[in-house]
Amino acid sequence: MRRLLQMIATGMACVAFQWGASAGAWASSLDAEHEPKRPVVEDEALLQKGRIHAQQKALVRLGDQTDSAADKVLLEQLDRYEAGDLPAELWLELWEAAAKRSNLEIKARVAKHQGEVDQSGDPLYRFRECLKGGDGEAGRQIFAKKPEAGCIRCHSVNGEGGQIGPELVWLRHSAERMNILESIILPNAVIAPGYASALLKLKGGEEISGVMQQENAHDVTVTSVVDGKKRKVLIEDIVERTPLPSPMPPAFGLILSKREIRDLVEFIAAGE
Numbered sequence: 090m091r092r093l094l095q096m097i098a099t100g101m102a103c104v105a106f107q108w109g110a111s112a113g114a115w116a117s118s119l120d121a122e123h124e125p126k127r128p129v130v131e132d133e134a135l136l137q138k139g140r141i142h143a144q145q146k147a148l149v150r151l152g153d154q155t156d157s158a159a160d161k162v163l164l165e166q167l168d169r170y171e172a173g174d175l176p177a178e179l180w181l182e183l184w185e186a187a188a189k190r191s192n193l194e195i196k197a198r199v200a201k202h203q204g205e206v207d208q209s210g211d212p213l214y215r216f217r218e219c220l221k222g223g224d225g226e227a228g229r230q231i232f233a234k235k236p237e238a239g240c241i242r243c244h245s246v247n248g249e250g251g252q253i254g255p256e257l258v259w260l261r262h263s264a265e266r267m268n269i270l271e272s273i274i275l276p277n278a279v280i281a282p283g284y285a286s287a288l289l290k291l292k293g294g295e296e297i298s299g300v301m302q303q304e305n306a307h308d309v310t311v312t313s314v315v316d317g318k319k320r321k322v323l324i325e326d327i328v329e330r331t332p333l334p335s336p337m338p339p340a341f342g343l344i345l346s347k348r349e350i351r352d353l354v355e356f357i358a359a360g361e
Protein backbone atom coordinates (compact mmCIF):
# COMPACT_ATOMS: atom_id res chain seq x y z
CA MET A 90 0.00 0.00 0.00
CA ARG A 91 1.41 3.38 -0.92
CA ARG A 92 0.56 6.15 1.39
CA LEU A 93 1.41 9.78 1.63
CA LEU A 94 4.20 10.27 4.04
CA GLN A 95 3.50 12.84 6.66
CA MET A 96 6.33 15.25 6.47
CA ILE A 97 8.14 16.35 9.51
CA ALA A 98 7.42 19.89 10.51
CA THR A 99 10.61 21.04 12.13
CA GLY A 100 10.96 24.08 9.96
CA MET A 101 12.93 22.36 7.25
CA ALA A 102 11.90 21.67 3.69
CA CYS A 103 8.44 20.16 3.77
CA VAL A 104 8.18 18.40 0.47
CA ALA A 105 5.28 16.01 0.18
CA PHE A 106 5.96 12.82 -1.71
CA GLN A 107 5.08 9.21 -1.62
CA TRP A 108 7.14 6.50 -0.09
CA GLY A 109 6.33 2.97 -1.06
CA ALA A 110 6.33 1.34 2.29
CA SER A 111 3.73 -0.21 4.48
CA ALA A 112 2.90 1.64 7.63
CA GLY A 113 4.63 0.40 10.70
CA ALA A 114 7.13 0.99 13.38
CA TRP A 115 10.83 1.20 12.66
CA ALA A 116 11.66 -1.17 15.45
CA SER A 117 14.40 -3.53 14.48
CA SER A 118 13.47 -7.17 14.16
CA LEU A 119 15.93 -7.71 17.00
CA ASP A 120 13.77 -6.14 19.62
CA ALA A 121 14.54 -8.00 22.82
CA GLU A 122 10.99 -7.76 24.08
CA HIS A 123 9.79 -9.96 21.25
CA GLU A 124 12.28 -12.71 21.90
CA PRO A 125 10.72 -15.68 23.67
CA LYS A 126 13.05 -17.45 26.05
CA ARG A 127 14.80 -20.69 25.17
CA PRO A 128 17.04 -23.06 27.13
CA VAL A 129 20.63 -21.76 27.31
CA VAL A 130 22.00 -24.87 25.57
CA GLU A 131 19.93 -24.09 22.47
CA ASP A 132 21.35 -20.60 22.22
CA GLU A 133 24.84 -21.95 22.88
CA ALA A 134 24.40 -24.31 19.93
CA LEU A 135 23.10 -21.49 17.73
CA LEU A 136 26.20 -19.44 18.52
CA GLN A 137 28.35 -22.30 17.28
CA LYS A 138 26.64 -22.96 13.99
CA GLY A 139 23.65 -20.68 13.47
CA ARG A 140 23.34 -18.02 10.79
CA ILE A 141 24.38 -14.53 11.82
CA HIS A 142 20.82 -13.32 12.43
CA ALA A 143 20.08 -16.38 14.59
CA GLN A 144 23.29 -15.75 16.53
CA GLN A 145 22.25 -12.14 17.14
CA LYS A 146 18.92 -13.33 18.54
CA ALA A 147 20.66 -15.94 20.68
CA LEU A 148 22.80 -13.20 22.25
CA VAL A 149 19.74 -11.02 22.90
CA ARG A 150 18.03 -13.92 24.67
CA LEU A 151 21.14 -14.77 26.67
CA GLY A 152 21.26 -11.21 27.97
CA ASP A 153 17.75 -11.66 29.39
CA GLN A 154 18.24 -15.19 30.72
CA THR A 155 17.42 -15.91 34.33
CA ASP A 156 19.55 -19.09 34.16
CA SER A 157 23.09 -18.23 35.27
CA ALA A 158 24.44 -20.77 32.76
CA ALA A 159 24.03 -17.90 30.30
CA ASP A 160 26.96 -16.15 31.96
CA LYS A 161 29.39 -18.92 31.01
CA VAL A 162 28.26 -18.78 27.38
CA LEU A 163 28.55 -14.99 27.30
CA LEU A 164 32.02 -15.14 28.83
CA GLU A 165 33.06 -17.50 26.02
CA GLN A 166 31.74 -14.98 23.49
CA LEU A 167 33.62 -12.17 25.23
CA ASP A 168 36.76 -14.29 24.86
CA ARG A 169 36.02 -14.66 21.15
CA TYR A 170 35.60 -10.89 20.93
CA GLU A 171 38.90 -10.24 22.63
CA ALA A 172 40.67 -12.75 20.42
CA GLY A 173 39.26 -10.97 17.36
CA ASP A 174 37.21 -14.04 16.41
CA LEU A 175 33.70 -12.71 16.90
CA PRO A 176 32.05 -11.46 13.68
CA ALA A 177 31.42 -7.69 13.72
CA GLU A 178 27.72 -8.35 13.14
CA LEU A 179 27.50 -9.65 16.72
CA TRP A 180 29.37 -6.95 18.62
CA LEU A 181 26.35 -4.81 19.45
CA GLU A 182 24.29 -7.74 20.72
CA LEU A 183 27.23 -9.08 22.72
CA TRP A 184 27.89 -5.83 24.59
CA GLU A 185 24.20 -5.13 25.11
CA ALA A 186 23.70 -8.62 26.52
CA ALA A 187 26.80 -8.39 28.71
CA ALA A 188 25.67 -5.03 30.10
CA LYS A 189 22.49 -6.66 31.42
CA ARG A 190 24.27 -9.35 33.47
CA SER A 191 25.00 -9.12 37.16
CA ASN A 192 27.82 -11.70 37.04
CA LEU A 193 30.93 -9.99 38.45
CA GLU A 194 33.37 -11.27 35.87
CA ILE A 195 31.13 -10.04 33.06
CA LYS A 196 30.67 -6.71 34.84
CA ALA A 197 34.47 -6.31 35.03
CA ARG A 198 34.78 -7.04 31.29
CA VAL A 199 32.07 -4.51 30.49
CA ALA A 200 33.78 -1.87 32.64
CA LYS A 201 37.14 -2.54 30.96
CA HIS A 202 35.54 -2.27 27.53
CA GLN A 203 33.80 0.97 28.49
CA GLY A 204 37.11 2.35 29.76
CA GLU A 205 38.73 1.59 26.40
CA VAL A 206 35.89 3.32 24.57
CA ASP A 207 36.09 6.37 26.83
CA GLN A 208 39.85 6.66 26.49
CA SER A 209 39.93 6.27 22.74
CA GLY A 210 40.65 9.55 21.03
CA ASP A 211 38.62 8.41 18.02
CA PRO A 212 35.02 9.69 18.24
CA LEU A 213 33.87 6.88 15.95
CA TYR A 214 35.30 4.18 18.21
CA ARG A 215 32.19 3.94 20.36
CA PHE A 216 30.10 3.33 17.25
CA ARG A 217 32.14 0.57 15.70
CA GLU A 218 29.46 -1.98 16.65
CA CYS A 219 27.25 -0.12 14.16
CA LEU A 220 29.18 -1.01 11.01
CA LYS A 221 27.74 -4.42 10.28
CA GLY A 222 24.77 -6.60 11.12
CA GLY A 223 21.96 -4.02 10.93
CA ASP A 224 18.47 -4.61 9.63
CA GLY A 225 18.22 -2.77 6.29
CA GLU A 226 14.43 -2.74 6.22
CA ALA A 227 14.32 -1.20 9.71
CA GLY A 228 16.93 1.29 8.48
CA ARG A 229 14.70 2.25 5.57
CA GLN A 230 11.83 2.92 7.97
CA ILE A 231 14.03 5.09 10.18
CA PHE A 232 15.37 6.96 7.15
CA ALA A 233 11.90 7.69 5.81
CA LYS A 234 9.68 7.89 8.84
CA LYS A 235 11.38 8.54 12.13
CA PRO A 236 10.92 12.25 12.84
CA GLU A 237 14.09 12.51 14.96
CA ALA A 238 16.12 11.24 12.00
CA GLY A 239 14.41 13.16 9.21
CA CYS A 240 16.95 11.91 6.67
CA ILE A 241 14.42 11.96 3.85
CA ARG A 242 13.81 15.67 4.28
CA CYS A 243 17.24 16.23 2.79
CA HIS A 244 18.15 13.02 0.97
CA SER A 245 16.29 11.19 -1.71
CA VAL A 246 16.29 7.48 -2.33
CA ASN A 247 15.02 6.16 -5.65
CA GLY A 248 13.95 9.67 -6.63
CA GLU A 249 11.80 10.31 -3.56
CA GLY A 250 12.79 12.78 -0.88
CA GLY A 251 14.57 16.08 -0.40
CA GLN A 252 17.29 17.61 -2.55
CA ILE A 253 19.36 19.44 0.07
CA GLY A 254 21.81 16.56 0.53
CA PRO A 255 23.11 14.08 -2.04
CA GLU A 256 21.13 11.11 -3.27
CA LEU A 257 22.50 8.20 -1.30
CA VAL A 258 21.74 5.32 -3.63
CA TRP A 259 25.10 5.55 -5.33
CA LEU A 260 26.83 4.78 -2.04
CA ARG A 261 25.27 1.34 -2.17
CA HIS A 262 27.75 -1.51 -2.43
CA SER A 263 30.52 0.92 -3.33
CA ALA A 264 31.36 2.88 -0.23
CA GLU A 265 33.25 1.94 2.85
CA ARG A 266 30.82 1.47 5.70
CA MET A 267 33.18 3.47 7.88
CA ASN A 268 32.62 6.50 5.62
CA ILE A 269 28.86 6.13 5.86
CA LEU A 270 29.08 5.87 9.64
CA GLU A 271 31.34 8.91 9.76
CA SER A 272 28.92 10.92 7.61
CA ILE A 273 26.12 10.17 10.07
CA ILE A 274 28.05 10.72 13.31
CA LEU A 275 30.44 13.49 12.24
CA PRO A 276 28.86 15.23 9.24
CA ASN A 277 31.53 17.90 9.12
CA ALA A 278 34.52 15.55 9.01
CA VAL A 279 34.24 15.15 5.24
CA ILE A 280 31.83 17.18 3.15
CA ALA A 281 30.42 15.28 0.19
CA PRO A 282 31.90 16.75 -3.03
CA GLY A 283 29.59 19.39 -4.51
CA TYR A 284 27.61 19.87 -1.28
CA ALA A 285 29.56 22.48 0.64
CA SER A 286 27.43 25.09 2.42
CA ALA A 287 28.15 28.78 2.46
CA LEU A 288 26.78 32.21 3.18
CA LEU A 289 27.02 34.40 0.09
CA LYS A 290 27.08 38.15 0.12
CA LEU A 291 25.88 39.45 -3.23
CA LYS A 292 26.44 42.75 -5.01
CA GLY A 293 23.77 45.07 -3.71
CA GLY A 294 24.02 43.69 -0.19
CA GLU A 295 21.70 40.68 -0.35
CA GLU A 296 22.82 37.63 1.62
CA ILE A 297 21.79 34.07 0.90
CA SER A 298 22.92 30.81 2.41
CA GLY A 299 22.53 27.20 1.45
CA VAL A 300 24.17 24.20 -0.14
CA MET A 301 26.27 25.07 -3.18
CA GLN A 302 25.44 22.60 -5.90
CA GLN A 303 26.43 22.33 -9.56
CA GLU A 304 29.01 25.05 -9.46
CA ASN A 305 30.81 26.02 -12.67
CA ALA A 306 32.89 29.00 -13.75
CA HIS A 307 29.78 30.99 -14.56
CA ASP A 308 27.20 30.21 -11.87
CA VAL A 309 26.31 28.15 -8.82
CA THR A 310 22.99 26.67 -7.74
CA VAL A 311 22.23 27.42 -4.09
CA THR A 312 19.71 25.13 -2.38
CA SER A 313 18.11 26.76 0.63
CA VAL A 314 18.23 24.62 3.75
CA VAL A 315 15.09 26.35 4.97
CA ASP A 316 12.67 25.58 2.16
CA GLY A 317 14.64 23.36 -0.22
CA LYS A 318 14.25 25.89 -3.05
CA LYS A 319 17.03 26.21 -5.61
CA ARG A 320 18.36 29.47 -6.92
CA LYS A 321 21.02 30.10 -9.55
CA VAL A 322 23.54 32.81 -8.67
CA LEU A 323 26.09 34.28 -11.07
CA ILE A 324 29.65 33.91 -9.80
CA GLU A 325 30.38 37.54 -10.76
CA ASP A 326 27.58 38.69 -8.42
CA ILE A 327 29.21 37.08 -5.36
CA VAL A 328 31.16 39.58 -3.29
CA GLU A 329 31.99 37.35 -0.35
CA ARG A 330 31.64 33.67 0.46
CA THR A 331 31.79 32.39 4.05
CA PRO A 332 31.87 28.61 4.50
CA LEU A 333 29.17 27.15 6.77
CA PRO A 334 29.06 23.78 8.53
CA SER A 335 27.14 20.90 6.97
CA PRO A 336 23.39 21.44 7.41
CA MET A 337 23.19 17.82 8.44
CA PRO A 338 22.29 17.69 12.13
CA PRO A 339 25.51 17.01 14.09
CA ALA A 340 24.10 14.97 16.97
CA PHE A 341 22.66 11.79 15.48
CA GLY A 342 25.06 9.86 17.69
CA LEU A 343 23.12 11.16 20.69
CA ILE A 344 19.61 11.23 19.22
CA LEU A 345 19.50 7.77 17.68
CA SER A 346 20.29 4.47 19.36
CA LYS A 347 23.27 2.43 18.25
CA ARG A 348 20.86 -0.14 16.87
CA GLU A 349 19.13 2.51 14.77
CA ILE A 350 22.46 3.81 13.50
CA ARG A 351 23.50 0.28 12.58
CA ASP A 352 20.20 -0.22 10.72
CA LEU A 353 20.77 3.05 8.82
CA VAL A 354 24.31 2.05 7.84
CA GLU A 355 23.00 -1.28 6.59
CA PHE A 356 20.22 0.40 4.62
CA ILE A 357 22.56 2.90 2.98
CA ALA A 358 25.36 0.40 2.33
CA ALA A 359 23.37 -2.61 1.25
CA GLY A 360 19.71 -1.71 0.78
CA GLU A 361 16.90 -3.54 2.45
Ligand code: HEC
Nearest residue numbers: 238239240243253254255272276279280281284335336337
Ligand atom coordinates in the same frame (compact mmCIF):
# COMPACT_ATOMS: atom_id res chain seq x y z
C1 HEC B 1 19.08 19.15 7.09
C2 HEC B 1 19.44 18.28 5.99
C3 HEC B 1 19.97 16.89 6.28
C4 HEC B 1 19.46 15.92 7.09
C5 HEC B 1 18.24 16.00 8.00
C6 HEC B 1 20.30 14.75 6.91
N1 HEC B 1 21.29 15.02 6.01
FE1 HEC B 1 22.75 13.74 5.41
N2 HEC B 1 23.64 15.25 4.35
C7 HEC B 1 23.11 16.52 4.15
C8 HEC B 1 24.02 17.29 3.32
C9 HEC B 1 23.81 18.73 2.86
C10 HEC B 1 25.09 16.44 3.01
C11 HEC B 1 26.33 16.81 2.16
C12 HEC B 1 27.31 17.60 3.00
C13 HEC B 1 28.03 16.71 3.96
O1 HEC B 1 28.79 15.80 3.50
O2 HEC B 1 27.84 16.86 5.17
C14 HEC B 1 24.83 15.15 3.67
C15 HEC B 1 25.65 14.03 3.60
C16 HEC B 1 25.29 12.75 4.02
C17 HEC B 1 26.05 11.54 3.75
C18 HEC B 1 27.36 11.46 2.95
C19 HEC B 1 27.01 11.38 1.48
C20 HEC B 1 28.19 11.26 0.56
O3 HEC B 1 27.94 11.29 -0.64
O4 HEC B 1 29.32 11.15 1.04
C21 HEC B 1 25.37 10.49 4.33
C22 HEC B 1 25.75 9.01 4.32
C23 HEC B 1 24.19 11.05 4.97
N3 HEC B 1 24.19 12.42 4.75
C24 HEC B 1 23.25 10.31 5.67
C25 HEC B 1 22.18 10.88 6.38
C26 HEC B 1 21.30 10.14 7.27
C27 HEC B 1 21.37 8.63 7.51
C28 HEC B 1 20.43 11.03 7.80
C29 HEC B 1 19.34 10.78 8.83
C30 HEC B 1 19.73 10.13 10.04
C31 HEC B 1 20.76 12.36 7.25
N4 HEC B 1 21.82 12.22 6.39
C32 HEC B 1 20.08 13.54 7.56
C33 HEC B 1 21.93 17.00 4.68
C34 HEC B 1 21.12 16.33 5.61
